[in-house]
Structure formats: C-alpha cells, structure tokens
C-alpha cells in the first residue's frame with residue numbers, strides 16, 4: 001500500500017520537518033517556513049480517492065444524523081397519533097351517547113330531530129373513518145420506524161468500516177480526526193490528561209527491499225496486532241501513514257505514554273515476526289506529546305510529530321518527549 005498524499009496542514013508540516021531533518025539544515029523558523037510552503041505547493045491535496053473518501057465520510061455522517069432525526073420524529077408522530085386515536089375513540093363514544101340521548105328524548109320537532117340525527121350519523125361516520133386511517137398510518141409508521149432502525153445499523157457499520165484501515169484493522173486517517181476531536185473534548189471535561197504517540201518503523205524500506213512488499217504488509221499487521229495487545233480498551237490505534245502508527249491514549253500523561261511504548265518495545269522484542277523460520281526484528285522511533293491547556297488536537301499531533309523527528313534524527317529506536 002502506498003503512502004497517502006498529504007491532505008491537511010499537519011501532514012504537510014510533518015513532511016516539511018522530515019525534509020528539513022534530511023537536508024541537515026538548521027531547523028530555524030525561516031527554513032521550516034520555506035520547506036512548508038514548498039511542500040504545500042507541490043503536494044496540495046489532489047488525490048481523488050482520498051477526497052472522495054472524505055466526501056463519502058461526510059455524507060455518511062450527515063445521513064446518520066438525518067436518520068437519527070427522522071427516527072425521533074417518527075417516534076413523536078407515533079405517540080401523537082396514538083393519543084389522538086384515543087381521543088377520537090372517546091369522542092366517538094360521546095357522539096354515540098348524545099345520539100342515544102337525543103333519540104330517547106321525545107322531541108316533537110320531527111324535522112330538527114331528523115337533521116340532528118343525520119348530522120350525528122355523519123359525524124360518527126367521519127370520525128370512524130379518521131380513526132381507521134389513524135390505525136393504518138400507525139401500522140405504516142411502525143414499519144417505517146423498523147426499516148429506519150435497519151438503515152441506522154447499516155450506516156453505523158459502514159461508518160465504522162470507512163474509518164478502518166483494511167490491512168491492519170487499525171483506525172485510518174478518516175476515522176482519526178473524529179476520534180481525536182472526541183478525546184480532546186473528553187479530556188477537557190475530565191482530568192485533562194491525554195497523550196498522543198506517533199510511532200514510525202525504522203528502516204522499513206529495508207524489510208520491503210529484502211523480503212518484498214507482501215511480507216512488509218504482514219510485518220505491519222504484526223506490529224498493529226502487538227500494539228492492540230499492549231493498549232487499553234479505551235486507547236486507539238491509528239494507521240497514520242504507510243509505516244507509521246499513532247496511539248491516542250486517554251487519561252494518560254507523558255510518563256504513562258512512555259511506559260506504553262516501552263512495553264510495546266519489550267513485547268516486539270519477545271515476539272519477532274517470523275518469515276520462513278527467519279526472524280524479522282522491527283524497531284521503531286516514537287514521539288510523545290501530552291495535551292496542553294488550550295491546545296487543539298492538531299497542535300498536539302504536530303508536537304508529537306516534531307518529537308518523532310527528533311527521535312529519528314537522534315539515532316532511531318528511541319522515544320522523545322515533545323516540548
């Protein structure tokens with residue numbers, strides 16, 4: 001699988017930093033800006049597939065919202081119809097009583113009596129027609145409500161699949177924005193603790209070159225599985241780039257995040273990927289950032305990315321904490 005082209009400023013900033021490190025220029029703001037602008041110009045988001053995916057994602061979210069609203073409205077309609085149905089049944093009874101009372105009273109005016117009786121009969125007829133319509137609509141709406149429930153389930157499933165990377169089963173970039181925004185919000189409401197780790201496999205190109213892309217893919221799946229085993233239920237694993245993963249760690253400070261990385265390193269060393277009885281060891285570099293007050297998700301990820309590139313520049317296989 002090829003690395004997706006950059007689609008947002010964080011991605012562009014990430015590549016700019018990488019190129020800056022590779023070119024061995026001092027990381028001054030001027031140099032950074034120059035690289036950023038150059039890359040933003042060259043690598044504008046032009047990948048149709050990614051754009052289409054993004055649109056499909058947005059449509060799905062909107063559809064999901066709309067389905068929720070229709071479902072609520074239907075529910076309200078159902079209860080309104082049920083109560084007005086009850087109303088009609090009781091007025092029907094009242095009308096019948098009135099007709100009965102009128103009949104039993106000896107009213108001499110025959111004509112008035114006749115008119116009144118036919119009026120009451122009409123009223124009874126129309127009320128009973130409305131009542132049977134209400135009954136039919138009630139059945140129809142109940143059926144619509146049931147199919148809406150199925151659509152909601154399908155949409156939820158599609159949205160989940162759209163947010164997952166098909167190779168590793170980790171969340172993909174599409175699902176990531178949504179997840180991170182939700183976790184930043186949650187952190188603000190609770191303890192405020194949230195850390196993000198970006199993890200990049202070292203010299204992964206060598207694995208592909210030596211064993212082929214398919215084996216490279218299997219190694220990526222292996223690493224994702226190890227990460228999933230190490231993470232808590234509430235943590236999220238994102239396939240952030242080709243051979244890059246991002247961990248969202250709620251309720252976790254920098255030290256906790258570092259602990260998670262160390263655990264993953266130990267587990268990866270103990271459980272190497274085996275290819276035809278040959279051991280393929282993977283090492284990774286990582287950058288950790290803990291959410292600051294008044295910082296948004298993008299800025300948090302950018303700081304983790306900067307830390308990652310320091311880890312790469314300082315010799316690989318290491319973890320660096322963001323400043």
Ligand SMILES: Nc1nc2c(ncn2[C@@H]2O[C@H](COP(=O)(O)OP(=O)(O)OP(=O)(O)O)[C@@H](O)[C@H]2O)c(=O)[nH]1
Nearest residue numbers: 001003201202203204205206208213216217242243
């Ligand atoms: N098999 C496989 N390889 C991938 C995938 N996505 C990216 N890659 C490969 O990952 C490699 C990344 O290479 P580089 O960016 O040079 O990084 P690296 O070799 O890991 O070296 P450093 O990151 O600098 O330590 C390339 O060979 C990509 O083809 C994928 O989905 N499957």
